[in-house]
Amino acid sequence: MxxxxxxxxxxxxxxxxxxxxxxxxxxxxxxxxxxxxxxxxxxxxxxxxxxxxxxxxxxxxxxxxxxxxxxxxxxxxxxxxxxxxxxxxxxxxxxxxxxxxxxxxxxxxxxxxxxxxxxxxxxxxxxGYFAVVYDTEKLKVPPKSLKELVEGSATDKIVIQDPRTSTPGLGLLLWVKSVYGDKAPEAWAKLKSKVLTVTPGWSEAYGLFTKGEAPMVLSYTTSPAYHMVAEKTERYQAASFEEGEYLQIEVAG
The missing domain is CATH 3.40.190.10 (Periplasmic binding protein-like II)
Structure with missing residues (x-):
């Protein structure tokens, strides 16, 4: 987690x-x-x-x-x-x-x-690095790139966070911008059909995901490690994207 x-x-x-x-x-x-x-x-x-x-x-x-x-x-x-x-x-x-x-x-x-x-x-x-974490029991073939996530089937839903309140949500906004550049608005228009809901923070999004509301969630490459250690399960995995993952450094001040 x-x-x-x-x-x-x-x-x-x-x-x-x-x-x-x-x-x-x-x-x-x-x-x-x-x-x-x-x-x-x-x-x-x-x-x-x-x-x-x-x-x-x-x-x-x-x-x-x-x-x-x-x-x-x-x-x-x-x-x-x-x-x-x-x-x-x-x-x-x-x-x-x-x-x-x-x-x-x-x-x-x-x-x-x-x-x-x-x-x-x-x-x-x-x-850590942001990643799309998926439920292997609900999604057998995860997206292999950010572009594949954006342009994939609208039936494979994802829960994301609001960039106005959440650092992962802001990170996704910047991640899409770094990959799509000036075409980012078009990418968001395509991604919209795949978004189940937008939550205020990471906890709400991850909670919906683990309750089975959606097969994917915006989280971290390290999220599966929590489930392996705390729950002894490999059910949840982080998709590896061809473009690489977006780095986040959290700070105190």
Whole structure:
């Protein structure tokens, strides 16, 4: 699932980002997305371990997904209660910096992420690649490319996320643009017939998928690993696309 994206810089990046403020206050408030704080997400374990180290109370406040997270912080402005915002990605960092709400962090030059890292405001805590995950019991022949997904049968439905609220949804928007260029609007017109529904965030989309509402969902190449480890099943697989997959680096700031 999404939680297994963590190639986890989380242990170093998040702790280095939070350690300073935590020593100065009794409660540290972290805004993040729902799948991070869910019972099956990393949030509960992070809270337990971090509170033991910092001697503080760690409070998570969650919203549907990363774009909604930035929207909330911008709406709250300087009055926001967030000490840390965890769950934006690199498609949002320029907009986040422009808000003037985020302070520079310490040196993270030693972090190992694709393309290295030199941002002085945000700390990466995981990375992964977007993928179309499919149910092998419902779809025997998955699409082999983004173009095949777009131009394939309208009977093979997919659940996707809203780019106005979700980082995977925004990632798909940019992925289609990178493959189709100026013809992206035509591609979306074709894809529309295959979309079962558009959800506010990743959790809702993946929940519909695992309940059997659609044979495909926009998720991550690592999603099948969760099912293999937690459920001992290989039923869910990530389609391998000829164009390659779209990289996402999630950050905290």
């Amino acid at each position: 999404r939680t297994l994206l963590s190639h986890l810089v989380l242990a170093t990046g998040l702790v280095s980002l939070l350690a300073g403020p935590a020593a100065a206050k009794d409660k540290l408030t972290v805004y993040t997305y729902e799948s991070f704080t869910a019972d099956w997400g990393p949030g509960p374990a992070v809270k337990k371990e971090f509170e033991a180290e910092c001697g503080c109370d760690l409070e998570f406040v969650s919203v549907a997904d990363g774009v909604a997270l930035l929207n909330r912080v911008k709406l709250e402005g300087a009055a926001t209660k967030a000490d840390i915002v965890l769950g934006l990605d690199t498609n949002l960092t320029a907009e986040a910096k422009a808000s003037g709400l985020f302070a520079p962090h310490g040196d993270v030059s030693g972090l190992n992420v694709p393309g290295n890292w030199s941002d002085d405001t945000f700390v990466p805590f995981d990375y």
